[in-house]
Amino acid sequence: MSESGSPGWEDTLAWVERVATIFSADGIPPIAGRTLGWLMICDPPEQSAGQISTAIGASRASLTTNLRMLTTMELVSRRTRAGERTVYYRVDDDAWYKVVQRQIAGVASYVEVARDGMDLVGPDTPRAARVRESHRVLSWLVRVFADAPPPPSETEDRS
Amino acid sequence: MSESGSPGWEDTLAWVERVATIFSADGIPPIAGRTLGWLMICDPPEQSAGQISTAIGASRASLTTNLRMLTTMELVSRRTRAGERTVYYRVDDDAWYKVVQRQIAGVASYVEVARDGMDLVGPDTPRAARVRESHRVLSWLVRVFADAPPPPSETEDRS
DNA sequence: CAGTGGTTTCAGCACATACTGAAATTCCTG
């Protein structure tokens, strides 16, 4: 399935492109984004670098680079099968949770910077008001997600 | 104050650079990031393009470009004073809140993409499992953020 | 130990982005 002649093939590619666009906003290169998008809906769910390459129309060299990036980020994982030398790639189950986590962590990394900033100009001076304000907002963000119940796992739940 | 000979000048610049680094992770150009960082701790809190330019060591031309970007993003605002032609820039009070909001919105923009993806392959098919999972996590993110109480405002006034 | 299907490395190209100096522009002041 999911071959280049299948019904809805164009729609599938268009969807993959939308996913890639979203990731590109966070500095993820196009082919890595497309790879991730493709691995989200391809059938079968595990595919080789060559399969992905032809599916999204990128060179194998690029696939090597971008698959390494994605595995390093722990968003996709490598799988091997007994008696086969082909490596199959698969999107990680909690890939999106990791994406969210890192997004939050990225913004929240400012918290310590803000703290140092307050020390720099004197924590209680009016001049530190702006830094203090930012520190307050970011701390709030961190707390909200720390206190939030983790997403329910694997049970059916949609809408 | 905050002149280039002041005590702790180097520390101040280093701090500004750290802020810029954080923003650069989200695709904000260096000078825009430095400008934002500088406007967070400078004294007085409102400064002209020329002042910022000399403070962070960038050309005025760059300041024009980057200040336009920052004002378009509504992170800094322009201020004029009666009888003066100089435009003073100031970091917005809720700048960081906006940053957080947009970060969340950026990730959450995937929610509709996921919904369309499920429609594409059939919402209840096993093939849609990965897309469904991602949709679940992102929906959770959006809900957490929507339900969270907004950050308490300090209601502190500037000098 | 040669052959083969797969992956990786490397050099180079194409493209985009950030920054600057200098000229053009604006708009207040005298």
Add this chain to the structure above:
DNA sequence: CAGGAATTTCAGTATGTGCTGAAACCACTG
């Protein structure tokens, strides 16, 4: 209406990044 201090525009440069083809590199099989 000239003078001048500010900002803006513009052309050009430098830097960096992503992608590809071709060659090198495994690691199994026969």
